Amino acid sequence: MPTKRRRKHDNDKQELRSRLRESATFPRSVIAEIQRAARTGIYDIRGFGAKRHVPTFDDLLFLGASMSRYPLEGYRERCDTNVTLGTRYAKKPIELKIPVTVAGMSFGALSAPAKEALGRGATIAGTSTTTGDGGMTPEEREHSKILVYQLLPSRYGMNPDDLRRADAIEVVVGQGAKPGGGGMLLGQKISPRVAAMRDLPAGIDQRSACRHPDWTGPDDLKIKIEELREITNWEKPIYIKIGAARTYYDTALAVKAGADVVVLDGMQGGTAATQDVFIEHVGIPTLPALRQAVEALQDLDMHRKVQLIVSGGIRTGADVAKALAMGADAVSIGVAALIALGDNGPEFEDDYNRLDSSAGYYDDWHEGRDPAGISTQDDELAARFDPVLGGRRLANYLRVLTLEAQTLARANGKSHVHNLEPEDLVALTIEAAAMAKVPLAGTDWIPGHGKF
Amino acid sequence: MSQRYDLAQGSTRELNSWLHHYNGTGESAAWQVVNPNGAHNLAVGLDAPITVDIEGHVGYYCAGMNKYAQVTVHGNAGPGVAENMMSGLVRITGSASQYAGATAHGGLLVIEGDASSRCGISMKGVDIVVHGSIGHMSAFMAQSGRLVVCGDAGEALGDSLYEARLYVRGNVAGLGADCVEKPMKDKHKLELEKLLCEAGITGADAGEFRRFGSARKLYNFNVDNADAY
Ligand SMILES: Cc1cc2nc3c(=O)[nH]c(=O)nc-3n(C[C@H](O)[C@H](O)[C@H](O)COP(=O)(O)O)c2cc1C
Numbered sequence: 001m002p003t004k005r006r007r008k009h010d011n012d013k014q015e016l017r018s019r020l021r022e023s024a025t026f027p028r029s030v031i032a033e034i035q036r037a038a039r040t041g042i043y044d045i046r047g048f049g050a051k052r053h054v055p056t057f058d059d060l061l062f063l064g065a066s067m068s069r070y071p072l073e074g075y076r077e078r079c080d081t082n083v084t085l086g087t088r089y090a091k092k093p094i095e096l097k098i099p100v101t102v103a104g105m106s107f108g109a110l111s112a113p114a115k116e117a118l119g120r121g122a123t124i125a126g127t128s129t130t131t132g133d134g135g136m137t138p139e140e141r142e143h144s145k146i147l148v149y150q151l152l153p154s155r156y157g158m159n160p161d162d163l164r165r166a167d168a169i170e171v172v173v174g175q176g177a178k179p180g181g182g183g184m185l186l187g188q189k190i191s192p193r194v195a196a197m198r199d200l201p202a203g204i205d206q207r208s209a210c211r212h213p214d215w216t217g218p219d220d221l222k223i224k225i226e227e228l229r230e231i232t233n234w235e236k237p238i239y240i241k242i243g244a245a246r247t248y249y250d251t252a253l254a255v256k257a258g259a260d261v262v263v264l265d266g267m268q269g270g271t272a273a274t275q276d277v278f279i280e281h282v283g284i285p286t287l288p289a290l291r292q293a294v295e296a297l298q299d300l301d302m303h304r305k306v307q308l309i310v311s312g313g314i315r316t317g318a319d320v321a322k323a324l325a326m327g328a329d330a331v332s333i334g335v336a337a338l339i340a341l342g343d344n345g346p347e348f349e350d351d352y353n354r355l356d357s358s359a360g361y362y363d364d365w366h367e368g369r370d371p372a373g374i375s376t377q378d379d380e381l382a383a384r385f386d387p388v389l390g391g392r393r394l395a396n397y398l399r400v401l402t403l404e405a406q407t408l409a410r411a412n413g414k415s416h417v418h419n420l421e422p423e424d425l426v427a428l429t430i431e432a433a434a435m436a437k438v439p440l441a442g443t444d445w446i447p448g449h450g451k452f
Numbered sequence: 453m454s455q456r457y458d459l460a461q462g463s464t465r466e467l468n469s470w471l472h473h474y475n476g477t478g479e480s481a482a483w484q485v486v487n488p489n490g491a492h493n494l495a496v497g498l499d500a501p502i503t504v505d506i507e508g509h510v511g512y513y514c515a516g517m518n519k520y521a522q523v524t525v526h527g528n529a530g531p532g533v534a535e536n537m538m539s540g541l542v543r544i545t546g547s548a549s550q551y552a553g554a555t556a557h558g559g560l561l562v563i564e565g566d567a568s569s570r571c572g573i574s575m576k577g578v579d580i581v582v583h584g585s586i587g588h589m590s591a592f593m594a595q596s597g598r599l600v601v602c603g604d605a606g607e608a609l610g611d612s613l614y615e616a617r618l619y620v621r622g623n624v625a626g627l628g629a630d631c632v633e634k635p636m637k638d639k640h641k642l643e644l645e646k647l648l649c650e651a652g653i654t655g656a657d658a659g660e661f662r663r664f665g666s667a668r669k670l671y672n673f674n675v676d677n678a679d680a681y
Pocket of ligand 1: 049172
């Protein structure tokens with residue numbers, strides 16, 4: 001083609017391209033999902049938490065100190081961060097140095113070295129870690145100074161020895177990523193060791209139960225919790241974990257059922273394997289759920305007597321501080337802990353590309369092919385991961401979260417992170433103001449409460 | 453001589469702490485518990501080869517998570533009897549409510565009367581022998597172990613079960629998803645005879661039982677099975 005004609009051709013093409021208009025109803029991601037569904041006939045399963053935008057702690061700001069409020073000197077004046085959990089009934093409450101715990105993630109979803117690293121990191125930082133839907137491994141018990149043992153509907157690996165070995169017990173009623181959904185672990189990850197721990201045939205696609213096998217409501221659960229207390233001599237704090245749904249009532253019922261601690265997981269909370277439609281469309285965000293839980297505790301005069309741990313999208317010390325200011329006693333992290341261990345690391349970019357993904361996007365944790373060796377049961381992949389280094393990195397990250405939360409607490413003049421309060425907060429959006437029940441910045445307006 | 457504990461004078465907490473004194477010691481002892489009056493959580497978390505005879509009806513979770521002990525309830529049992537038992541023997545001379553033997557990993561649970569719904573739900577290795585009949589949804593998601601029913605079984609027996617083996621002498625109202633009848637071979641008759649004998653049940657001929665187990669069609673997700681989910 002002569003140069004002139006080619007140039008015109010290119011210009012036409014460019015013009016055509018820039019006239020392409022993506023549909024808001026059918027953006028490329030939606031088109032791709034329809035194509036995928038038509039090709040495979042099965043819903044999309046993935047790990048990670050919700051990817052849609054929801055109102056979050058980012059929509060809140062701290063006011064800080066001013067004429068009428070004194071700040072504390074950074075580095076010089078103390079700002080304590082310790083937390084005691086389980087003061088209601090347990091003979092041996094849990095003492096944490098920092099208000100951040102590591103959430104329950106199953107051996108099965110994660111490799112044994114990854115579980116060990118979570119224990120190591122939590123222990124260095126002075127906090128607890130949690131088992132998951134697959135039982136307690138000796139590695140994680142050994143490397144976790146404070147280990148919370150989950151009692152889930154599946155009861156995989158559940159046994160009285162591990163109950164007695166645990167420092168606290170968490171009855172899992174629901175998870176934020178999938179309130180009302182059971183666990184899922186696909187065949188690729190049911191290695192002989194995982195299968196043996198769960199009493200299942202190796203290689204099957206395991207779908208664990210969503211309801212507990214031996215109780216159905218809060219009245220039964222009360223008796224169930226008494227059984228756990230009897231078995232463990234009333235020593236251990238008993239947590240009840242709920243997914244954020246009807247949070248005000250769920251929290252009140254958890255208190256009625258005898259919880260020492262309520263663990264509340266918002267809809268953004270992570271998961272190892274769940275249907276995308278479940279992750280994105282069920283449950284309410286962490287922000288409004290937290291407010292409802294605190295209100296329920298206050299209405300029952302149980303705030304700070306039954307402790308509240310909140311999770312679901314906690315990433316920064318600002319998230320930690322805001323959650324505490326809204327009334328939580330501690331927060332818990334899942335996805336962020338995995339990222340701290342090395343998940344989605346840029347050094348694995350080529351490997352991610354081979355899996356049709358990219359560092360920063362990888363969420364196919366259910367497939368067991370994790371290049372970082374964390375969400376896998378493949379020995380070769382798991383061997384890529386160094387649990388000592390992973391533990392260090394997690395401890396570093398937990399320290400940063402704590403330092404950041406302290407910075408914000410001091411800026412608000414608080415000598416303990418628990419002294420942060422809703423008073424210290426304002427909202428950037430009307431949605432967040434309504435959900436968190438704090439005023440829109442620059443106004444004294446909380447939607448639903450008084451006039452603008 | 454056996455020790456006697458009167459629940460009319462004492463408490464569940466005190467009884468269980470007495471019984472827990474033996475935990476891990478390997479010691480044997482015999483206890484008789486009177487006036488249970490339907491109390492919950494009796495003799496839970498035992499971990500020694502002791503015998504406990506409870507004279508009367510019990511509430512929820514009696515003998516829960518049992519290891520090694522022999523617990524006999526001379527009466528009826530509430531929901532979740534012997535839940536998550538690991539080993540030992542639990543015998544109910546009367547009938548049992550829902551979820552008897554739920555998620556239990558080992559040992560033997562004998563129910564001389566009937567068992568209600570969800571008997572053996574998610575069982576993980578326990579053997580359960582019921583002299584009477586069992587209710588609906590029994591052996592739901594049963595993973596391993598054996599459930600023997602000398603009477604009838606209710607609706608949806610063995611729904612979504614894995615490798616547990618079910619033996620039923622009477623009528624089966626209906627089978628759950630992926631549960632099928634399987635041939636009764638000599639080895640099955642043999643294991644059944646042994647189980648009946650261990651349970652102390654006479655007058656039930658192993659030849660009269662039918663065997664049920666997993667068709668293993670739902671073990672791996674297959675679009676063409678979508679109707680079954
Ligand atoms: C890989 C992975 C595995 C998980 N496994 C469990 C589990 O076994 N039991 C459970 O209660 N929650 C499980 N969760 C949910 C976490 O306990 C926690 O609720 C959630 O990750 C918190 O939200 P975040 O990830 O945004 O911090 C899992 C989460 C992840 C990411």
